[in-house]
Every structure is written in C-alpha cells, then in structure tokens.
Amino acid sequence: MRWPAILAALLWATALWAQDDPDPRLVRAADEVALAYIVTGDAEVDAATEAGLRGLSQVLTARTTVEPGGPIGIDPEQDDLSLLTFLYWPVTEAQAPPSPQAYVRLNHFLRSGGMILFDTRDGDIAGLGGPDGGAALQALAAPLDIPPLAPIPSDHVLTRSYYLLGDFPGRYQGREVWAEAPPAGAEAAEGVPFRNLNDGVSPVVIGGNAWAEAWAVNENGLPMFSIGSGFEGERQREMAYRFGVNLIMYVLTGNYKSDQVHVPALLERLRQEEVVQ
Amino acid sequence: MSGLTFDPLLPWPLVAALAVLALLVALWSLWRGLRGWAWRGIAGLAAAAALAGPALESGIRSKLSDIVILLDDRSASQALPGRGEQTDAAVEELTRQLSALPDTEIRRVTVADDPDGTQIGTALTRALAAEPQTRVAGVIAVTDGLAHDAPMVPASASAPVHVLLTGQAGDWDRRLVIEEAPAYGLIGKPVTIRLRVEDQGAVPPEVAQTPARLRILLDGEEMRALDLPPGVALDLPVVPKHAGQNVVSIAFEPPEAEVPELTDRNNSAAVQIQGVRDRLRVLLVSGAPHAGERTWRNLLKSDANVDLIHFTILRPPDKMDGVPVDEMSLIAFPTQELFMERIRDFDLIIFDRYRVRGILLPQYYDNIRRYVEEGGAILVSAGPEMSSVESLNLSPLGAILPARPTGRVYDEPYLPRLTEEGQRHPVTAGLPGAPAEGSESHWGRWLRMSQVIPDPRAQVVLSGARDEPLLLLSRVGEGRVAMLTSDQVWLWGRGFEGGGPQLELLRRISHWSMQEPELEEEALLADVGGDLTVTITRRTMNVTAGPVRITRPDGETEEVALAEAGPGRFTARWTAPGPGLYRLADGDITRVLALGPAAPREFEETVASGAVLGPLAEATQGAVLRLSDGMPGLRTVREGRPAHGQGVGGPWIAITPREAASVSGMTHRPLLPGWAWLALIAGLALAGWLSEGRGRRTAAGG
Numbered sequence: 001m002r003w004p005a006i007l008a009a010l011l012w013a014t015a016l017w018a019q020d021d022p023d024p025r026l027v028r029a030a031d032e033v034a035l036a037y038i039v040t041g042d043a044e045v046d047a048a049t050e051a052g053l054r055g056l057s058q059v060l061t062a063r064t065t066v067e068p069g070g071p072i073g074i075d076p077e078q079d080d081l082s083l084l085t086f087l088y089w090p091v092t093e094a095q096a097p098p099s100p101q102a103y104v105r106l107n108h109f110l111r112s113g114g115m116i117l118f119d120t121r122d123g124d125i126a127g128l129g130g131p132d133g134g135a136a137l138q139a140l141a142a143p144l145d146i147p148p149l150a151p152i153p154s155d156h157v158l159t160r161s162y163y164l165l166g167d168f169p170g171r172y173q174g175r176e177v178w179a180e181a182p183p184a185g186a187e188a189a190e191g192v193p194f195r196n197l198n199d200g201v202s203p204v205v206i207g208g209n210a211w212a213e214a215w216a217v218n219e220n221g222l223p224m225f226s227i228g229s230g231f232e233g234e235r236q237r238e239m240a241y242r243f244g245v246n247l248i249m250y251v252l253t254g255n256y257k258s259d260q261v262h263v264p265a266l267l268e269r270l271r272q273e274e275v276v277q
Numbered sequence: 278m279s280g281l282t283f284d285p286l287l288p289w290p291l292v293a294a295l296a297v298l299a300l301l302v303a304l305w306s307l308w309r310g311l312r313g314w315a316w317r318g319i320a321g322l323a324a325a326a327a328l329a330g331p332a333l334e335s336g337i338r339s340k341l342s343d344i345v346i347l348l349d350d351r352s353a354s355q356a357l358p359g360r361g362e363q364t365d366a367a368v369e370e371l372t373r374q375l376s377a378l379p380d381t382e383i384r385r386v387t388v389a390d391d392p393d394g395t396q397i398g399t400a401l402t403r404a405l406a407a408e409p410q411t412r413v414a415g416v417i418a419v420t421d422g423l424a425h426d427a428p429m430v431p432a433s434a435s436a437p438v439h440v441l442l443t444g445q446a447g448d449w450d451r452r453l454v455i456e457e458a459p460a461y462g463l464i465g466k467p468v469t470i471r472l473r474v475e476d477q478g479a480v481p482p483e484v485a486q487t488p489a490r491l492r493i494l495l496d497g498e499e500m501r502a503l504d505l506p507p508g509v510a511l512d513l514p515v516v517p518k519h520a521g522q523n524v525v526s527i528a529f530e531p532p533e534a535e536v537p538e539l540t541d542r543n544n545s546a547a548v549q550i551q552g553v554r555d556r557l558r559v560l561l562v563s564g565a566p567h568a569g570e571r572t573w574r575n576l577l578k579s580d581a582n583v584d585l586i587h588f589t590i591l592r593p594p595d596k597m598d599g600v601p602v603d604e605m606s607l608i609a610f611p612t613q614e615l616f617m618e619r620i621r622d623f624d625l626i627i628f629d630r631y632r633v634r635g636i637l638l639p640q641y642y643d644n645i646r647r648y649v650e651e652g653g654a655i656l657v658s659a660g661p662e663m664s665s666v667e668s669l670n671l672s673p674l675g676a677i678l679p680a681r682p683t684g685r686v687y688d689e690p691y692l693p694r695l696t697e698e699g700q701r702h703p704v705t706a707g708l709p710g711a712p713a714e715g716s717e718s719h720w721g722r723w724l725r726m727s728q729v730i731p732d733p734r735a736q737v738v739l740s741g742a743r744d745e746p747l748l749l750l751s752r753v754g755e756g757r758v759a760m761l762t763s764d765q766v767w768l769w770g771r772g773f774e775g776g777g778p779q780l781e782l783l784r785r786i787s788h789w790s791m792q793e794p795e796l797e798e799e800a801l802l803a804d805v806g807g808d809l810t811v812t813i814t815r816r817t818m819n820v821t822a823g824p825v826r827i828t829r830p831d832g833e834t835e836e837v838a839l840a841e842a843g844p845g846r847f848t849a850r851w852t853a854p855g856p857g858l859y860r861l862a863d864g865d866i867t868r869v870l871a872l873g874p875a876a877p878r879e880f881e882e883t884v885a886s887g888a889v890l891g892p893l894a895e896a897t898q899g900a901v902l903r904l905s906d907g908m909p910g911l912r913t914v915r916e917g918r919p920a921h922g923q924g925v926g927g928p929w930i931a932i933t934p935r936e937a938a939s940v941s942g943m944t945h946r947p948l949l950p951g952w953a954w955l956a957l958i959a960g961l962a963l964a965g966w967l968s969e970g971r972g973r974r975t976a977a978g979g
Contacts, residue, residue, distance in 0.1 A: 021690060022773075027724050030765065030773075031661075031688070033568055063598040065565035065590050082773040083724075085568045112771045113571060160606035162591055201571070242600075252566035253589055254574055257606060 023079060025072050030083040032069035033252065037088040037212075039073040040095045045121075046073065049090050051224055052212025056244040058221070064162065066248060076102035081109040086251045087116045088212060091137045103143045110145060110203040115251045120208040123172025137206070146204050150181035158205075161249040161257045163242040170209030170240050171227055177207035201254050205247065214240035282945070284330035296325035316965030320958050327954035330947065337942040342380040343414035343934050346404050347371055350388045350420030350443075352395040353879035357539055360421060360443040360885075363904050367419045367441055374911040380934075384408065394425025394878040397890065401438075402431050410435045414913075415920070415932030416897075417441065419904070421885040425878060430893055437899035437920035439930045444885030445905045447536050449478035451489065452543035452881065453527060456510065461551045462523070467514040470548055472527060476507045478884035481534045489529040496524055497860050497869040505529075517552035520794045524549055524869040526858055542880040547858050547871040556584050557624040557791055560615060563589040564631035564662065569767035573629055573658070576783050586623075588615075593634055616641040620648045624791045630660040630764050632667040642673040649677055650754030654790035660764035661686045664727045679735030679751035679760050685728040691742035692722050693777070699738035701818050701845030703796045704750060704785045709778045721774035726763035735760075736798075736818075750789065757790045801825070801866045809853040809872055814846065815839055815863055822847040823863055830857030900930050 028034060035053040039046055053071035061067045074087065076098045081087070087109070098106065110116065120137050152158055152168070156179065159165045168177045180202035214237050216224040227233040227240075249257075285292055299321020306314030349368050355361060375383050386404045388397050397420060405413065416438040424430065455472050462468035474489040488504040495515065505511050517523040528545030531538055559577055563570050566589055577585040588610050616637060620626075626645065649655055657669060657678060664682045669675065699705040710719050726741045731749055741747035741763060749760045769779035789796040802814040815822040823839030839847035853859060853872050861868045887894070887901035894901050900921035902909050910929040914920055920931040949957070 022722075022724065027688070027690075030568065030768065031725055033566075063592065063596055065593050065596075066567075067565075080773065082771040082776075083768070108772060114771075162606055163600065164604055164606050242604075249566055249591065252568065252570055253563075253591075254571045256570075256574065256587060256589055259585070259587060 022083065026080060026083040028069055029072050033066060033085060034069045034072050035086055035088065035248070036072045036074045036084045037090070039075055040090055040092045042092050042094060045090050045092055048216050048224070049088060049212045051216035051218065053088060053215070055215040055217035055223075056241065056248070058217065059215070059241045060245060060248060064245060064249070066252065068248075076106055081105050081114065082112065084109065085114060086248060087114065089116050089118050089140075090212060091118055091120045091140060093136050095136065095140065097140055097143075100143070107143075107145045113201065114203070115201060116144075116204050117211070117247065118204060118206040119170070119211055120206075121171075121210040121213070123170065123175045123208040123210060141204075141206075144204075147202075148181045149178040149204070149206065151176040152179045152205075153182060156182075157255050157258050158246055158250050161246045161253065163246055165239070165242060165246055167239075168207065168209065168243045169214070169236050170207070170211035170243070171213040171225055172209045173236060175208045177205060177209070179205050201251060209240075211240055211244060215244055280334055281948070282332050282334045284332055284947075286328050286330055289329075292325050292328045295328065296322055299325060311969065313965035313968040316961050316968060320961035320965060323954070323958050323961055327949075327951075327958065332948060333946045335944050335946075336940040337944065338938045338940055340380065341412055341935075341937040341939060342382050343378075343932065343937070344382050344384055344408050344412045345375050345414055345932055346384045346386060346401075346408070346416040347375070348386040348388065348397070348400060348404065348416065348418040348420070350395060350397060350418070352388060352390050352423075354395065354421055354423050354883055355443065357421075357444075357883060359445065363443040364419050367443075367904050367908060370908050371417055371419075371911070375932075378911075378913065378932075381414065381932075388420070390879065395420075395423055396426045396429070397424035398426040398429030398431070401893075402429055405431060405434055409937075411935055411937045414935050415439065415930075416899070417930070418890065419443065420890070421883075422887045422890055422901075423879075423882055423885070424889045427889045430889060432893070433896045434893065436897065436933055436935075437931065438890070438894050438897045439899040439909075439921065440887055440890045440894050440901040441909070442885045442887060442901065442903045443905075444903070446903065447479050448539055448884050449476065449480045449484075449536070450539040450543070450883045451476050451480070451484065451507065451529075451532055452883075453489075453491075453529065453546050455527075455546050455548060458548040459550060461553050462515070462517040463555045464517050464520060464552045466555070467516045468550060470513045470515055470525065470527075471510055472513060472546075473510045474505050474507045474529065477882065478539075481536060484532045484534045484538075487532060489532065491527060491529050494526045494528075497526075497867060500525075515548075515550065517550050520552045520554055522549050522871075523552050524858065524871050526869075526871075539883040540880055543883065549871050554582065554793075557582055558584045558586065558622055559787070560623045560626045561585060561587045561629060562627065562631055563587070563629040564634075564660075565590060567630055567660070567764065569658070569764050570629060572767040572770050572779060573627065573783070576780055576787075580784070586615075590632075590634075590636065594636065595634075610636060612637055612641060617644055620644060620653070621651075623648075623653070625654045625656060625787055627656045627658065627787070628669060629658045630662060631657075631669060632662045632665075633669060633672050634667055637672075639673055645674055646677050649756035649758060652755040652792075654757045654759075654792070656759045656761075656787060656790050658761045658764055658766070659727060661725065661727060663729075663762065677753040677758055678732075679749040679758055680729035680731045680746060680762070682762075683728045683730060687726050687728060687742040687745070688724070689742055690722040690724050691726070692720060693739050693741055693747055694744075696737050696740050698736050698818065699740075699748075702736060702738045702750070702798060703800075703816060703845075704789045705738045705748070705782070706843075706845060708782060708785075719775050720777040721769055721772070723763050723765040723768055725765055729760075729762050748786070750786075757792065759786050759790050761786070799866055801861055801863055801868045803861060803868055803870050805870070805872065809856070811851050811853065811870065811872070813837065813839070813849045813851055813861065814842075815848070815866075816846055818845060823849070825849065826862045827851070828860040828862070829854065830859065900928070902928055902930070 029036060035057055037049045037053055050071055050073065057068040057071060118137055118141065213225040214227055218224050223237065227236050299318055302321060303314050303318025306317060349364055355364060372383060375381055384404060386400050388395060388400045413436045415436045416434060419441045421443045422440060452475050453472060454475050457471035459468045476485060488506040491503050491505050493501045515525050525548040526545065531541040531544060561573055561577060574587060577583050591607055664684045664686050668682055670678055670681050695705050695711050726747060728745050731737055731746045732751060735749045735751035737746040737749050739748035747762055751758050766779050769777035785796055798818050800816040804812045806812060813825055824836040825839060826834055826836050828834050837849050837851045839849045842848045856872050859870045859872060861870060891901050898920045907927050910924060910926060912929050912931040913934050914931040916933045920933060922929055
C-alpha cells in the first residue's frame, strides 16, 4: 500500500512542477466558488447531479451572498482538486474506485480544508435489509483519511449555519446523516444552547437522501424529480434547498455560526471593561 | 602530662602481702609494748614500696604559637573616599603590634568584590575552619561592616572577634530604594513602582528637612519630576509604551550639604519592565462567504493572543427569500455599535472581500478613517469587487487606502514575488521559499488579482501579474493600512502547485498592522548576551545604516559601525565598559538599554555599621570600634576575660593567648634508685634497733 502511494505522490509532485496553465474550468471554480461533483460514468446519475448542483447554485445566488458559477464535473484521476472547496460524490454500484494516485489527491483535498458530500441515494430502501449503497460507499471511501464519524447531533453548527434545521431531507427523508464525530469531552458553555463542536469543518458528510435529485432543475428552472406528494413534497424540497444552503455556508464559513452566538457576549464584555476603566 | 606510675618487681599480691606483714608486725610490736615498732613498721612498708617500683612519668611538650586572623575588607564600598587609607593604616599598625607579640602568627584574609556583594561571613567561616580552634587567639576585621551574607556569619568563635569599622562618624548618605517593581506590564495599562528615598547615618539637619527632587525617565525621555521627602513611600504609576524592555530610570541629584553624602551611585535606579501586549481584538468583516474566509478564521482563531469578532454578510439587503425569520439563523450586523461606539476597542479591522452595498453608512467609513488616523489599523483583502462600482475605494475610506483600482482584473496565473522593498520589509523578508534569482521557486501561483495604482507613499512589498502591486503597506496618521489586491492567498493553504507560507504571511501582515515591534521597518534592537556584550541589530528600509551612537552612563559617547547581515539588516557586537544605562541612537531611532544593576549592591548601603558583625563580636566578648575614634591598643588577656575595655590611652582590644602545646614523647624515671631504697630501709631498721636499744639501756639505768 505504501509504495503505490509514494509513487503517486511523486507523480503528483512532478505534475505540479510542470507549471502548465491550470484547467480554465478549475480556475473558474476557484474564482466563483463553483460547486463540483465527481463524474461517476453513469450518465443518468451525472446529469441529475449536474442539474442538482445547478439548482442549488441558483438558490444560493438568489438568496445569499454566495453566487457560485455553474457546477463542474470532476475526474479525480486528472483534475487538480486544490482549487475546489466542495465536492458532491454520488455513490453508484458500478463506479470503479479511483486509482491510488487519485486517492492521494482526494486525501490532500480533505486535509487542506475541502469537503466531500457522499450521497448513497438509497434513502428509500436503506436499512430495510436489502442491498443498498453501503457496500459501494465502503469500497469507495475506505482508502480516504476519514475521521471517526457520528450521526450529526442536533446542536451541530450545520443545523444553524444559515437556516435553522431539524433534519436534512433530500429526495428522501429521515435517514441519519453522518459527519465527523464531536470530540470527546465537548461540553456546552454556560448560557449557550449547544456544545461548541467541530472547530474545524468535517471533511465528509455522508447520507443517503439523494439531495441532488431534490435540488435538480432543468433548463427552464423547473424541478426534475418529484418529491412526495403535493404541498408536503414541495415543503420537503424547500427543506432540501435549505440543507444545501446550510451545507455550503458550513463549508465556506466553518464554525462561524458557533462564535456568532458569542458576539453579543464579547460586545458585552467590551462594554464592561469600559465601565471598569 | 606527668604522673606517678608503678612498675612492681614482684607480682602485686606478694608486694601487698609484704606490706600487710609489715603492718601486722608493727601492730604486734605495739601490743607487746616494744619500742621502735613504728620504725620497723615503716621500714617494712618502705621495703614493700621499693618492691612496687614507683616511677615518675612525664611528657615532652612543645609550645604552639597563637594565631590571629586579620581580615581586611577591600570591597567596592571600602573604596569610598578615606576608607582605603584607614584600612591600610589599621592593618599596618595591627600587623606591627601582633608581630611584636611572642609566639603569635598572623593569618591575613582579604575580602574582595563579589557579584553578590561583600562576603565577609563566608570568608570568616572559612578562615576559622582552616585553623585549629585551640590556637586561634583572636579575630580582627577591618571593614565597613557592610556584609551581604549575614546568614553566613558564624554564631560564635573560640576567640574574641573584634570589628574595626572604617568611615567617619559624620558619614551620611541619601539613597533611592525600589521597594516593589513589576517585571511585566500590559502595554498601555499603568503598573506601579513603589519607591522611597532613605536617609542613613548622621544626616545634616539642613538635608533632613529637604525632599529629594526625583527625575523619572521612561526610555530616556522625561516622564515626571517630583519632590519626595525621605522615608515616604511613593507609588509611581508607569505605563509601558511598547512591547519588550521599557526602561524606567529614576534618579535624584545629590543634596547640597557641607559634608557631601558618601556616594551618589545609589541615587538612581533603573527598572526594566517587559511590555506585554494585551489580547488583541480583531474585527473581521467578510463581504461574502468564499473559499478564503476560513483561511482568515483559522489564522485568527489559532492565535491565542487574538480575540476575534467575525461578521460575514450571509444575505445582502437586496435579497429576500420569504422564509420566516424564526426559521433563519441570521443575526443583524450591529454596525452602529461596531463602527461607531466600540471601534476603538479593536486593534485591527479586516475587510475581507467587502463590497460596499449599503450596509455601512457613509459616516461609519468616516469614523473608520478617523480610527486609523488615530492609531488604528485596517487590512483590505480585496477580490474582484474592488474593481467594481461596489469598491471600498469609492467609499470615504478610499482616501486612506494605499492604492486605487483601475477597474481591470487580471484573470491569469501569476507568481507572487518579493519586490526590492519587499526583500527588506520585515513583513515579507525571509518568507520561507520566496522566489529568488537563480533558485527554483516553490511558491504556488495565484489566479486572479486587481490592477491598482499605488499611492506614492505606500510600500509595495509583493508584486503579482505583470509586476503589478499585490501587497501594499502604508501608514496613515498614526495608524496603518495594508492591502492585498487578490483574495486568493488561500490557494497557498490548499497546496495548489505546492502552496506557500500563507499563514505566516497573513500573520505578519496583521501583526504589522497592529504595530508589533518585531515587524517594525525601522528598528534598533539590542540583545544582551553574556554579561555586557550586546548584539545590536538595525533593521531598516534604507540601503545603509549606522553608525550607532552610544551614550554611556557618564555622558560620553562612542560610535559603533554596523555591518550588513542581509537585506535591510545591519548588525554589530559591542561590549559595554561597565554596567549602567546606555542610550543607543541611529538617527531618530533610540533605544535605552540597562546593563547590569544600575545601583550595584555594594552601594545600596554605604554608611559603616556593625549591625551584621556586632552579634558575633558580642558573643565572643569582642568589640566593635570605629577607627575614626582612634586606633585601639592591643593587649593579651586570659581566656574568658573581657577582651576589650577603656584604658588610659584610649580603648583597647585583646587577644587571648591559648597556651596550646603539642606532646612529642614520654620520659620514665624511677622515684629512687635501688641503692637509695637500700639505704632508706637500712636506715629505718637501724633507727628501730637504736631506739629499742636506748630503751633497754634507759630501763637498765633506771
């Protein structure tokens, strides 16, 4: 396992030294905070993912200061991931695992502050005992440096990085979503309704709610996949968008919303020091 | 060592039996009324005694000389006027008198200066331990009594210890005592030095009434002058002005009097207070969440000295999505409070890709400008929005920014490079991996920057695409402004093309903005290594520097040339001639350096006193006398008798001859020779016979 990794690192390093002009798509990703996804090779899935990220980008542009450009499909075998911030990775059965060289890049991406959202898209069938995406996910993610995971607790910063969220629905609802486990011994500060968790950003978020399909819009801006039925379904789609917005805010601002709650206290402290002086 | 011993010729029982027999015969003769019984009894006993072999035994003794320890104090306080001559004269006289005494040896002990003061106690203990106790006849110390090792003074000695104090009866001194001084202080927050002026000795009345006029200097600049009466403690507030050594020097002029005070070396003191920065407060305002935002957060969050207050505009005022407020996690940006009321609490305000979009009112920008001019700092990390109509440059803040955008954005990869100024500037000098001539650079490229026209006063330290300015630094009023014309420093953190020293660069930019002394362009640094050796480092943006002008404590100046040690760095090593307060200057930059103790321990107290050695003298019946009252006479007394007193010719001190001797052999002499015993016994027996015979004749005649 070690030799291929070292070899891959060397190859990667030589590629860096070459100083070719970077791929213009990736340059655009760096400039515009474009959302990126892994091309699985399954045309249907890739199209849905592309449309999903386009839909999320439109929602972000419409509602927030984040204005991403169009989504970018990434081939981890060739593309330099260091210009990216967020990667959406739909898990399919047929997907061939990336080469060791690509895993070196992916691990570097995770270590340097990037995030991958793994979506097994099996929220409708998982946990029922039948075949689901778990095995494929394990096969894909095993070579990655992923910290211990835990279901996202209700006081995770992801639940309040833009909208206040209770769960994280996509096209399907109710499955647990996993992120880096909170450090042992984390405790809630006095007067704060949640623990100060995840000082950094969890490098992976794993779930099976098929978010891209919930976000997906066609050229006319209309949803491509139906969710549930009637008003309930549209509410779920709205919540899926809110999860998407929260996730991108979380990737970009980290634990910003955790210290936001301290700001009133900090300002109060400044005020008190003034009085003391 | 002499005595009677017995060396019996026959075993003791036989001798005893003979003695008993002699006594029995004598008693029997008495009972029978025989005359001459006594003579015969004595003769018998004498025979027994002769058989017991009595002998006289005695040791061969040789007398040992007495030892007198003569200690003279040659410490710095003994160098005060007149004391040296007094000491010399006393030692000479004592040596003469002691040499005249029979069987007396002198052991000279000289106490010299020690970094810890005068160590008389140690010297005494050592000298006493080196001599046999039975031979030490006396100890005479010629000193001013100012020993700094009172715990080492022996509690007692086997011979009288006399202390002859130098100095005059009229000696007096006024000194400055620092009772309490903090070693550290927060910059800008007052710390307290507690001090007082103390008078010692026979202070002339005209001086005792007058207060001391204290001059207090902070880093060589006049801070305060005040009158302080002696004996009154003063709490002096001092505000450390900068990080590192703040030297407070406090001094007063020697008071005017007929008899001058002993020394003015204890009239001043230098207190060094290490200036420490309080926690820095940084306000980070991000115009929009973007990939580089977490870079700033990580930098500022990981800095233990920084309190970060961070605001990100997550939703601009012109976008609404109809979601009820209670489902959103957004809070209002407390602009009024941050930019009007609290702005002076911040050490640095960072505008990270900030767009002017109607959130901040124009008067806030005016206020930020005032804040900078009065010593604040802002740092603009600009994305492409700087080249748009929402540029910060178009706000009232634009007047103080170090560059204005042309509106053009370069969307091309480029390598950040140090400019010539950048190689000298402490913010960028020595950044790891900087591209240099002839070496393969390993910094990664950035992909976008805005074209700007730099303000002529600004320093361009990094250049980017087509050698356009990338990082600009400038000073506005008392404050500082830094501008990065690209927002892609995060690419270094991500390791794109190998990345670069992103955290170090941002840390230096922000700390330079907050006027961290380590990052000052023009700086004069002095590192004290060893005792008095100083490494002087001059950092400058100029091509040449120096020489550094050094003003010594006595007012004389010297110049030290500097050698170039790197771009913008000039150094020299210099050894100071002695401890004290030195002032280094190169042009306008000065630095005050306190080397060694400003008031050495020797001069803390100067009026001669027997306080330390007095108890030892008393315990050994010795005397503490002032040489100024006349040289005492020297006598010898018996052990245990008072060893000092007042004679007709003045006071006297005494040593106690110890009569010590050593035994080198034994002699054994019989009490009487054999023939003498024979004559004695025969004589006694004859006397007994004669007395018996006379008695019979008398009886016959009667």
